[in-house]
Amino acid sequence: MLRPPYQRYETFYIYAFKSGHPELRDLEDPDLIGYWEEDGIGVLFFHKPKEELIAQLVNKLNLILEIRDIIPYSQWNERRTPKPFEVGPFKIAPLWEEGVYDLIFDPSVVFGEGTHPTTSIVLDVSWDFYKERGLPQGVWDLGCGSGILTLFWAKLGAKVFSVDINPLCIKVTKRNLELNNLKATIWEGDLRKFPSFDGELILANLYKGLLLDLFKNPRFFNPKYHIISGFTIGMEEEIIHALRDKPVKIERRVERDNWVGYLLCQI
């Protein structure tokens, strides 16, 4: 995340360890952007090279450094540098943009700068959903990333519950809510171990394997509506097959740059 004196991202200095370590979560350093942990791997991102600090951490915590990399911000995220965009009535921008915006956010290094086709499908379908049906009783943002979907629904006035397995996503989502003076309930954890889903609307912009796992959990279908995305046209057959005996119908299908999203409605 951006903290003074840093006003924007220029270059990422990246150190990836074979496995994560709980102490890395609370690491304090003025040049630290964040600590990412997913699938057992731990990754530190800095604004500057940190060889000395990394050598100390490797010694102290018995870490194995697997990758070190330097990536200009312009090449991060498939070169989708965050820029202002609009959804419904809201003008949304990264926090370094000058001007007046309804929502600002720090994209950090996590997924969710807003203009990826799958995110934009979920945002557009969300806005249409709100126009047609009003505010749902509780919205789940499953795999919240930067919290961009959480911000959108919280701004509309919804009670939002956000979940992510990556501790950095949790920190970034909290910070982005603070930046906009908004509130949501946030949990760090694995969606596959989640006991229950209440509320009326689930947003799930995930990857195919995780969607298929969630479909096996009958409680995933408790809420009346789902906006799902994160799969390509080539993966649709498998998604549709997995949904065939579930208590939902595909009410709307949106396709963008080979990515697909559905609005599912309970039957």
Ligand SMILES: C[S@@+](CC[C@H](N)C(=O)[O-])C[C@H]1O[C@@H](n2cnc3c(N)ncnc32)[C@H](O)[C@@H]1O
């Ligand atoms: C494609 S990103 C979506 C981010 C944001 N919601 C958006 O639409 O732009 C998927 C998110 O799911 C999270 N994720 C992946 N596996 C997960 C799991 N098993 N449990 C919880 N979150 C998970 C990732 O950390 C990532 O932030």
